[in-house]
Amino acid sequence: MRKIAVLTVVAFSVAMLFSSLAFAARKTIIKIGINAPLTGDIPKVGEGTKYAAQMWLEDIEKAGGLEVGGKKYDVELVIEDNESKAESAVKANTKMISQDDVLAIIGPQSSKQAVPAGEVANKYKTVMISPWSTNPDTTLDRPYVFRGCFLDPFQGPVVANFITDEFGFTKAAVLYDVASDYPKGLAEVFKDAWEAKHGAGSVVAYESFTTKDTDFSSQLTKIVKSGAQVLFTPQYYNEVPLIVSQAKNLGWEGPIVGSDSWGSAELVELCGEACYGLFFSSHYAAAGAKGATKAFIDRYEKTYGYTPDDVAALTWDSLQLAQQAIQDAGKLTGRIEKDREAVRDALTRIEDFDGITGKMTFTEEGDPIKCAVIVKINNQGEFEFYGSSCP
């Protein structure tokens, strides 16, 4: 026993002495934190985030580091799992800021984590860009918090206008999850926008259910009977197939329109032909994309074997924004507080940033002004660009 103990100690000391890490001077490394839901309710979102981040890092490494003010710096990603829980997202942010000294944080994706995590980032004066969070509170009164996507108050009217212009309908039905923050918010915004256009009472059915419900027949029967011409359902990709197939079984014949939460590769897999020909609003369309967007999609497909969701594309854009801001900051002093502030100032100055999900300029709140895309699920089950709407 004693021999083993002594041997272990000796082995460790030798390993320490000859390890390349010992006595190495601390270098200035640019660290970017990724706060992603790798486990928990929405692991697919976390996976997309992680993959996009790894692709970005690959590019940087290929270029031999990130050049800031004529000097190349090594870049490191700190990927933390927030378990899709608010308190874990707060812990992850605190850890990355106080322990890992990250220069900027990308994430968390869902609003329920991004709102409390944004508080932490703002408190410690560190730039945080949430690629996917649509809740206005995420960036409200927080100078250090930004986002990479448009907000619900913009998306709702876009969908309402699209339906009116495309089909000329005047009566709409809404089906949404009352227990989930995002669908509920968007349903409300859509209702307001629709009624502003077509007069009070033009939303003839406004039905709700609770997360994890799988039977929507009573709500859908009401919707079918209400005489609505179109059904708007801002639900997640795992619920949409159930809603669509049940609606069709109950005799619904009108179009069903959705929002950016539909935009997952899983949707068509789960839904099959029932979803062909439907429309939803989103951040970008994979099929028929051009230029940098196409390059990103092709590369992602080649590396990971499936078409990237909008989360991956938005994460990619957020990382590019962070990179741009770091480079615009001019030079890194090595004093992390100062550098973070410089990055924040540079980020607010970015104008007409050309991302793969469209051109972006930040408002004073840290929300981007960018276009929404209307996507059609074509007969091959691909997400096809149909039209776009800009503010």
Place this chain on the structure above:
Amino acid sequence: MGIAKKFQQVFSTVPMLGWFLGILTAVLIEYFWGYDYISYYLGLPKIPVLFGALIMLKEPMMIPGALAYDLIVYVIPVLAVAKLSSVFTNPGAALLEKLPLWLSAVIHLVCFYAILHLWAGINDYRVLVVKLTLVSIILTVSVNVINGYQGEFSCSHPGFMALGAYVSSILTLVLFTNDKIFGTALLPPSLGPYLFPLVLVAGGAAAAIGSLAVAIPSFRTRGDYLAIISLAFMFIVKSAVENLNFIGGARGMGGQPDLAPLPVIFFWTLLCIWVIHNFVTSILGKALNTVRDDEAAAESMTVKTRKTKMTAFMFGAFWAGIAGGLFAHVLTYINPGMFSINRLAEILAMVYFGGLNSIVGSIVGAVSINVLGEALRPLELFKWIIIPLILIFVMIFRPYGLISFTEINAKKLLEAKHKRQQGVSP
């Protein structure tokens, strides 16, 4: 085995005070030399925050460095100082022994807090982990009153926590902050820290009143009914909050003032442990145990079983409400999704892991599940395989949890240890 025995023999002469001194030395070493010298020469980017667990799992290259750091900063100084200082810490402990036990305990606790504060203060991430762990301790001890001492199976603790969190958050938002839901503050925000205890108690009281909704219908019977009713209660609270738009609904409620710094939470945790300890060792607590073991016999021995059960249930719910209030003010954001089935699983894991019918067990359970959960986070998905596996093994080998049905004897823990050395049998 030989080494362990020898180790125990050598260090059996160190009193609690000696260990404190050792840990204090380690923390001071870390505080003054940890970043600039020790971690620098060991090639570590920074002070390893949770004894290097995070960095070791993330970058295996750092394992020797992190282990060496632990050895240099923690293991060697703690052991050396504890052993060498026993020359004068033992007389010190003997001196304290002459004081009343409560005073000696208070002195020890103050020392403990000072060390904890210093250790956590090195990094803000540590502060957050310690805060959430302390909140978990309150929660676990309060569940133990119902699931352990009372022997029922209650599932409504997330619901009580939600009640406490929402009521106290609404109060602080109405009283001390200008926010967009409730408008301008009614009282000057500087009063916040002074009135915060009242706010917390109000949250706890709300939870206790809410618990009546479970207690009144379910304590007419025994067995599984409580589990089902309490589970329903949890979902009722969650759905109710989701549908109440004026407190944010599913979007949640944010912007609570930061009224829960580490000392405040530590104080409440101590208060909770002390009060619950007194409760379960009181006549009422003994009555509660008899009700658990045999309700008919207890009734025939003039124990008012129904009243006893209701009191204990409300008492447990009250402390869950306090924990909820503290939790809300640590995170400064709450949403109904936080107080759902996941939280329940976490709470029950802490209670059954640590041990039923024991306050020390609850503390051990809360601390170990929290620290494990934090330390294994870099493993991502495998974390959710390892922790349940540990739980299964605990259930197989210690069906009532790690430390169950026992309490630590404070007097024995704090006494001077030199008597044994002189051959006086303990």
